Amino acid sequence: MKAIVIYKSKTGFAKKYAEWIAEELSADIFDVSKVNIKMLEPYDVVIYGGSLYAVGINGIQWITKNLDKLENKKVIVFATGASPARQEVIEEIKNKNFTSDQQKKIQFFYFRGGFDYSKLKPFDKMLMTILKWRLKTKKELTPDENGMLAIYNKPTDFTCKKNIEEMIRYIDL
Template sequence: MIVLYKSNTGFTQKYAEWIAEELNCSAISIKDINVNELQNYETIIFGGGLHAGKINGLKPIKNDIFKMKDKNIIIFVTGATPKEAIKIEEIENANFSLEEKESLHLFYFHSGMNYEKMGISSKGMMSIFKSMLKIKKDKSPEEQGMYDTITKSNDHSKKEYINPLIECVKTII
């Protein structure tokens, strides 16, 4: 078993390390592994942050891991949006084909915003998004909540959020 991750601001790495600790395996950044090495593992867990509906870091390894038909594939996604406001089906539809969806387990973990570690382009996009939300009249409760969430750095990650993923792994191995 292996936990792979792509982390820009540290939240996905934190979750990957918590998962690896619970499952007694390694957590490795995708930049530090050769895809061919994945043949050595029965269970591949991959995590990336959610950016505009897409899972960060998934594209470079997606085709390779789904070609390995005999592998258990588990994907986790981290993001600043509270889990209650996330539609997991939308994440699945934006990132996976019908066939791929049949062979994976997908989990979402609430994380946060880290402007100090965020790249300049991401900061710029967030600034535009914040400005759009700020000037919008008659914000819905969801829009107001989003605005409040993205105005400053915050951390909502909790180790207990990984429990459903850990239970899933225990049932498939």
């Protein structure tokens, strides 16, 4: 099967996973800004990856608006985020980003990425600063919120190539 990996990455974690997946599958790889829907015609498998942004997958509209044009292809989406992979987190991401019909056509995977404040653009830095202030004023924090505060000022990378193994097995079926 011929595969293409498309990604949108703000701080490099989604790109790192996209590169690992492309390498493992001997697939073509492109930043989403360099792709148009016609380019996907020769591919059997279309993989899209993006980082999470308030539970939204960065750039996912590119896939959801073109899903009807990918009818005869295996469509896979992955998202990267700083939180550990827990079933309730994965369900929230799927439900926020895809309708129930889209979920039937898209296989979704979540990979733990990381956090690097220094790589954020000014607007994202401002939003993260506001989030940090909000968290510091809360009386009780969730484990994820405590984790975010702990890594806020130090770059943290949770990526692991082993995380893609389940996706690769799914594609090889």
